[in-house]
Amino acid sequence: MELQKWLINGGAEGLSCLQLEDFPDTGRGVKTLRPLKSQEVVLTIPESFLWTADVATNDPVIGTVIRSVEPPLSVDDILAVFLLFIKSCKTGYDGRRAHVELLPTSYTASIFFSDEEIEICSGSSLYHLTQKLKQQIRDDYIQLLNNLFSKHPDLFPLEGFTQDAYIWALCTIWSRGMDFQLPDGQFRCIAPFADMLNHSLDVEICHTYDPQLKRLQILAGKNYTTGEQVFINYGLVPNNRLLRLYGFILLDNPHDSYDLVLTTHHQAPLYSQKVALLESIGLQVNSIFPLKLNDPLPLNVLQYLRIQRLTSSEISTVAARNGAKVRISSRNEAEILKALRESCEDLLSGFGISLEKLEEKVAYQRGSNAWAAAHVSIGEQKILKTTLQKVKELLALVICANCGKADENNKRCGRCRKVVYCGVDCQKSHYSEHKVLCKASE
Template structure:
């Protein structure tokens, strides 16, 4: 009945062909949308008029809600405006039939990480998901109390606290996270929730296929691939890693190729040569506080090395680095050895901070100790993905360091020479090379043999 009401409401607004799209429970994804007719790539599936979208403008234009939220001295964020809008409609007992039909179709609960209990979340302790989820739980409480003080308590007739509870607010926030669509428009970011279109699930195997046209003021969904009758229709959220999928959408993708770990680098204002280094970072298009995504395909981006080279310059190396345009290349053997040793120490520290090591998590996932689909299983795979990336970063940093410092004595000399056979280690002279040969020869021969096979 609710689905019919939603369809009738949308069809009144000019949305066509809803009769060949049907909500369905799928074994792998839960509720989604299936097509009752064949579709070709780029066929238009849905066109939702802007007046039917949940947006900040729609909230402000509402004759009842608008005056209340406009009365607040400190304007609400986009997220909180949409949250109040959704919860306001959810609690109305009359009017807004179309929007209430949409709200009634939304899930009654979510599996995003803010709803994990302590033991479930502890499985991924040490991961970015763990720390961000802890912060989000606290932030949600603080944002809710701010709404109570600034809005709900001042308009108790519209926002009765027995209905506008912290739990309801959390539910609404997770609705926005999991169903909101973001578009970059000229001069601003545009966020909306599109009725019925928000029922489509994500697949990285289809093309990006949803757009918002500000001139026509509508949102369109296209077929991201060819579909046969009865197949589930997907959209693509983009290249989203599991830590973000679980935090915002409540699911993960096993062996997600877009997994990443956000490495945060910063330079303290009291650091030596701070002003000069800030200027050099800026000229290299880098920020003083910078976040670098480490990925499976690129576990140690060049920009991480560029940042660290600038951060750890000595006064005598400043001019050399400036000539090399922000340290895109090695500035000096000393500088390179220092940044790589610091990076190795940092990555080892991050890996040691995970509550459960990679190998143990993999064994529990593979043996079924963590049952597929459970919160613990999802948390474990997030941790697995991040630890795999950090181990690749560590391996890459060690390989680079081996090309800078003498394999025997550890000196970082400018004229260190590579091993003529494997080319994977350097020596400061023949004496160190001979001293190290007994230890190195087995590895060297293996590397040469593997190189020839490739």
């Protein structure tokens, strides 16, 4: 109630029809006290009540100190310091302290998993990113301790600015922050009360920020009846990111992905020319490509690899200059597909628990950390297996099914059209092995 009074007195609109509520499935959320129509403005919060880096660096008490830190603090660190400062205050900042009192005291993000729990998804991108994140948090905290907290103990008493407190503040920012792409860059904020809204894929993306009017608005992402929980949509977020930042997953998440990292060494042949070709199609030499079940092998992955493996005789071809959207040569195509096949097989073998064993074990208690880690691993392995199958299908149309020769004159099997041969002799020699598949394709 104190938070609502503070927001209403400051010009926030819409709070009279909304109420905080504890829901059995999602925990604390927001319900509507009246019917809402899709796209109706539900909540408006003026910029002055948002938690932003600008608000923190202009704070009359700690703003100058934060601005003086070298090297400059990241947006997340500025917000974390500001949040912990407000939490440690005994007087003043009444509205912000009321907001802090409503925040969870603990979180379920993957950095809090035990070693046994996180090992369930070993080999996944979540596993590797969580390990890196833990180390980064430790390093960042030591830097904050040395450059800020220890120099100003009157403002940042160490008992309230421990590493555990810092981790809590970061998780608050990651799980409750809203990001908007504005003309002058990305804008990150935490909006009091609006940050209590839970995520659902069943509603449209419905949170907006107007830099001219300096206000954040929540719209109704669908029609609601009185008493329903009001949701927002975080966007196209895969489970590995949901669990790492928000502490939950969605079963059968349609936005699950595996991030494939591709890079080219600076000493590779024709490096500068290849970089120029990559940049001409909007790709960087170090690129990350999300693989998804409905798009397990995006065209830009093939484009990148075709360019990466170009020879001096291929680099000036029309196909290469046009962004390698089509096959450059049989040699080039066979090389990149074999490399992809090997990479997928290596990645799958790197998972601590195979897909088949995990699917047998999804007897982990529903909602537990182990259960969530298992589903992240299952999702990523399914994607990689689908990618591997797609790569094998494409490779079968490049190299002779019998001898493995990659040649521009290879011809498809006239019946199934799923394999190629370099000549009649190879086709006849391979028929006894191929006939079952070939006849099944009829």
